[in-house]
Structures are given as structure tokens and as C-alpha cells.
Amino acid sequence: MKMISFAEFGGPEVLRLIDAEEPHAGPGQVRVAVRAAGVNPVDWRLREGQVLGAHPIRLPAGVGLDAAGVVDEVGAGVGDVEVGDFVFGEGSNTYAEFAVLSAWARMPAGLTFEEAAGYPSVVETAVRLLRETEVAAGQTLLVSGASGGVGSAVLQLARVRGIRVIGTAGPANQDYLRGLGAVATTYGEGWVERVRGQGPVDAAVDLAGSGVLGELVALTGDPAKVLSIADLDAPKFGVRFSGVAGSVRDALAEAVDLISRGELRIPVERVYPLVDAAAAHVDSQAGHTRGRRVVVPG
Numbered sequence: 001m002k003m004i005s006f007a008e009f010g011g012p013e014v015l016r017l018i019d020a021e022e023p024h025a026g027p028g029q030v031r032v033a034v035r036a037a038g039v040n041p042v043d044w045r046l047r048e049g050q051v052l053g054a055h056p057i058r059l060p061a062g063v064g065l066d067a068a069g070v071v072d073e074v075g076a077g078v079g080d081v082e083v084g085d086f087v088f089g090e091g092s093n094t095y096a097e098f099a100v101l102s103a104w105a106r107m108p109a110g111l112t113f114e115e116a117a118g119y120p121s122v123v124e125t126a127v128r129l130l131r132e133t134e135v136a137a138g139q140t141l142l143v144s145g146a147s148g149g150v151g152s153a154v155l156q157l158a159r160v161r162g163i164r165v166i167g168t169a170g171p172a173n174q175d176y177l178r179g180l181g182a183v184a185t186t187y188g189e190g191w192v193e194r195v196r197g198q199g200p201v202d203a204a205v206d207l208a209g210s211g212v213l214g215e216l217v218a219l220t221g222d223p224a225k226v227l228s229i230a231d232l233d234a235p236k237f238g239v240r241f242s243g244v245a246g247s248v249r250d251a252l253a254e255a256v257d258l259i260s261r262g263e264l265r266i267p268v269e270r271v272y273p274l275v276d277a278a279a280a281h282v283d284s285q286a287g288h289t290r291g292r293r294v295v296v297p298g
């Protein structure tokens with residue numbers, strides 16, 4: 001089968017489209033014929049050799065955690081899906097024609113494979129952040145970097161939970177944030193005052209890693225009320241870094257319910273053929289993705 005692989009850590013140019021042995025579903029896993037794979041920042045962080053502790057890698061390595069596709073092998077002990085079912089979920093080496101998933105859900109009606117591939121890691125992260133901030137209905141959550149994949153999910157899950165959100169994003173994404181129910185503001189010069197003007201903030205999440213933890217602590221009044229998924233300096237500010245994934249299966253179950261009710265939608269910024277995976281990484285690394293980018297085999 002065709003898959004994207006890299007044999008050395010480095011820039012997007014280390015990615016190669018290669019012929020590889022097909023993987024097979026082990027116990028508790030399914031294999032899918034991949035129709036689309038989500039592009040997450042962790043994909044290029046791993047390619048650069050940045051996050052080896054959390055995801056140990058042996059070279060040569062494949063790329064990609066998220067996929068949507070058609071089940072074509074069911075491992076021992078799996079009873080909830082059959083060959084031919086359309087699923088989306090998380091696994092490994094998903095930038096490929098076939099990939100093994102370890103957590104999945106059936107795709108809800110009305111979702112394309114390209115759209116579905118954008119959800120798994122993003123909704124797991126959003127559900128985890130909302131749980132760990134302990135922000136409650138009626139309270140206000142500040143989201144720094146609200147228009148990307150994780151931000152899009154956080155805003156919509158917060159709206160369902162009755163949480164008021166103030167989100168920061170670039171000028172081109174202000175209407176987008178408002179459409180997801182948030183109070184929107186740009187993150188440039190004077191952003192702290194603009195947020196203050198919207199009233200008290202009960203908790204804040206840093207999704208962009210843009211060096212604003214000091215400001216988020218000042219706005220909430222307490223480092224314990226701030227959480228980051230993107231700034232490794234978090235401990236210096238007394239801020240928690242959330243890096244340990246929760247249940248993808250539970251998050252997907254919630255996502256399926258909300259998608260079916262029209263309460264969650266993560267847009268696809270752009271679809272790339274597998275052979276252009278390097279371009280997808282260049283664009284993701286530029287840091288201004290609205291929703292999710294995906295790669296498609298074939």
C-alpha cells in the first residue's frame with residue numbers, strides 16, 4: 001500500500017510517499033481502508049522530533065493519528081462494528097491507504113469522510129480541557145487561539161454546556177468565532193483590555209502557545225484557573241499543562257450525538273492528496289488553520 005513515511009527527523013521535505021506492507025488489526029483494533037486522515041499539529045511536531053517522550057518513535061516512521069474510512073478487518077474481541085461500516089477514530093500511521101485504529105465510532109449520517117477525519121483528537125482534547133478547567137454553566141471561559149481545530153471544538157462543546165466563551169483569533173476569524181456562539185476579539189495589541197471589557201473571566205485555556213500565560217493568569221486572578229495545551233513554559237507560571245489524552249471513545253460518542261443534533265461542526269480548511277502531505281504540514285505549521293486540514297489517499 002501507499003503511505004507517508006519519514007526516515008529522519010526534520011522539515012516537511014523528509015516526508016516520502018512509499019510502498020509499505022499493509023498493517024493488520026490486532027485484538028481490540030479495527031483496520032480501515034482510509035478515506036481521509038486528519039492533519040494535527042502533533043504530526044509535524046513528531047516529524048521534527050519534538051515530542052518523543054509522549055509518543056516514542058522508531059525510524060522510519062509513519063505519520064497521522066486520526067482517520068475516517070471503511071472497516072475492512074475486525075480484530076479479536078471487537079463487537080461494535082463490522083466490515084463495511086464507516087468509522088472515524090484514532091490509531092497510528094493514518095496518512096496511508098490502510099490504517100489500524102484503536103478507538104473509533106460509527107460516522108454519523110451527513111458527515112463526509114473528509115469532515116469526519118478532523119474530529120477524533122480534536123474532540124478528545126476539547127472534552128478533556130472542559131473537564132479539567134471545571135468551568136460550569138453560566139461561567140465565562142477565555143479561549144486563546146479559538147479558531148483552530150481544538151478551539152472550534154471547545155467553543156461548540158462549551159456552548160452546549162451553557163458556558164459563556166470569550167475567544168481570541170485573527171481578524172479573518174472574528175465572524176467565525178461569533179458563529180460558534182463566542183464573544184470574539186483579536187489577539188493583537190490591546191487584547192487584554194478588550195477581554196477585560198467583557199467582564200470577569202472564570203477560567204482560561206491557552207490553545208495557541210503564543211506566550212500569553214502571564215496575561216491569562218492576570219485575567220483570571222489565579223494560575224490554577226488557567227490550562228495550556230501548547231506552552232511548555234506553563235510550570236513557570238504555576239499553570240497546568242494538559243498533555244495526557246483521555247478517552248477518545250467517550251469523546252467520539254459525545255461528538256456523534258452533537259453532530260447528529262446539528263450542534264457540532266468542524267470545518268475542513270483544505271483537502272490534500274496523500275502525495276502532498278508535506279504541503280499540508282507546511283500549511284498547518286503556518287499556524288492559521290480554521291478547523292482541520294485533511295489528506296486523502298488515491
Ligand SMILES: NC(=O)c1ccc[n+]([C@@H]2O[C@H](COP(=O)([O-])OP(=O)(O)OC[C@H]3O[C@@H](n4cnc5c(N)ncnc54)[C@H](OP(=O)(O)O)[C@@H]3O)[C@@H](O)[C@H]2O)c1
Pocket residue numbers: 040041042045121125144145146147148149150151168169170171172173187207208209210228229230242243244245284287288289290291292
Ligand atoms: N497537549 C495536548 O494534549 C494537545 C492536544 C491537541 C493539540 N495540542 C496543541 O495545541 C495547539 C493547537 O492545536 P490545534 O489543532 O487547534 O491547532 P490549529 O488548528 O493549527 O490552530 C491554530 C490556531 O492558533 C491561532 N493562533 C495563531 N497565532 C495566534 C496567536 N498569537 N494568539 C492566539 N491564537 C493564535 C490561529 O488562529 P488565527 O488563524 O485566527 O490566527 C489558529 O486558528 C497546537 O500547538 C497543538 O500541538 C496539544
